[in-house]
Amino acid sequence: MSALAAILLAQAAPAVAEVPLPMPVGEEMTARIEANDAKLFWGFFEACDPEMVAPMLHPDFRMIHDLVGLPASSAEKFIGQARKNCDSRKPGQPNEGYKNRRLLVPGSRTIGKLGEWGALEEAYHTFHEWRGEEIGWVQTGGARYLHIWQWMPGEGRFRLLESLSLDHGPAPRYPPATE
Structure with a gap:
């Protein structure tokens, strides 16, 4: 071994074994899942930025989607579909200028621990x-979802393992009918 190689080898930082981090529980777990949820849906809807969301999956x-079955069987396929969707919104493309958003129904969320x-x-x-300046945002529907977030101890974070999207329906009448 050359002297230069020996010096460089001696100066190299020793490999550090990752210490698995315990899964957060209670309020910390809830806060992390809530933050992930907000980032996930912001990234797929308003930001239309699949690259921002990809590391979360x-x-x-x-x-699994109640209306279409299994639209994505892997993170790679799901992100690929999102890229195509977002590309179709760019100038000169078929859905140029299309904007949509997702809003959490306040008070509807529950988060529970799945083992360790x-x-x-x-x-x-x-x-x-978005229907333009004169109309603004229009509610087009709603749904319920269940997300399974897997703790990744070596990464110190949760990743979305499975999404079940169900009970899709039309937007409820607003204002509600009075009796």
């Missing part, structure tokens, strides 16, 4: 589309 992610490995999030949300 477990490689084995899958989504994850968490189950369940909530309701509504969907909205």
